[in-house]
Amino acid sequence: MSLSIIMVYLIATVSLSIIPGPNMLLALSNGTSKNNLVILMGIIGADIGNLILITAVSLGLGAMMQASSTLFNLVKWLGTLYLIWLTIELWRHKPDIKKLQLNTNKTIYKAMIRAFVVAISNPKALLFFTAFLPQFIDQGKPQFFQYSLLAIITIFVDTIVMVIYACGGNHAARYLTDIGLRRLNRCCAFIMFSLAVLLAFYKKIN
Known part of the structure; x- marks a missing residue:
């Protein structure tokens, strides 16, 4: 894999990652929790x-989903329902600035699990990777190293962007009132x- 291909993939990944998606919103x-462990575990998830x-x-699972409408629709609706549940949770949440730095294991692991579920239950992401990643793979060379390198780049970029979003939330928590933070949560x-609506109406390309 040449340096030029790596740079093109890096630029493309940065461009796509900065667009607000479920994990970036989380x-x-x-970040508004001002709890570094909550932020860290959410990013790790x-x-x-x-x-x-x-x-x-x-391993070919993306191609399998592309071929199976049943599998695709199952993952799609599970992902849609989970996003709707997160929507309700964010909408109903009432931030309390005095309790933002409360450190509990329940909150920490909840942040990790919900970020993990959002990432893993998005069929658009899986099909996107299926269509996107192979374009940068040299089929004539060992693919394990190439996929590993692209995975490292993707994780690195997403982590940096999520840190930036989290810093934005942290900054907001420093200057906004409880009402302001609640409005921010409701915007998210x-x-x-x-x-969730876009995912519900998303159809795989045959």
């Missing part, structure tokens, strides 16, 4: 989910619901 929401998706693509909830 990173923003986690999303990264693990993305790593599994890329591994699945390298609205975008999350919009993503």
Whole structure:
């Protein structure tokens, strides 16, 4: 894999990652907690989910979903329902600035699990990786190293972008009132619901 191909993939990944998606919105929401462990575990959960998706693509699961409408629709509706549940959770959440730094294991692992589930239950991401990653793979050379390199780049870029979103949430928590933070959460909830609707109407390309 040449340096030029790596640079093109890096630029493309950065461009796509900065677009607000479910995991970026969760990173923003986690940032408002001002709890570094919550932020970190949320990022780790999303990264693990993305790593599994890329591994699945390298093993052919993406192509299997592309061929099976039943499997695709099952994952799609599970992902849609989970995004709707997160929408309701964000909308109903009432931030309390005095309790933002409360450190509980329940909150920490909840942040990790929900970010992981969002990443792993998105069929659009799996099919996107299926269509996108192979374009950068040299079929005449060992593919394990190539997929591993692209996975590292993807995880690195997504992590940096999620940190930026989390810093934005952290910054907001420093200056906004409880009402302001609630409005921010509801903005995230609205975008999350919009993503759920888009996912519900998404159809795989035959």
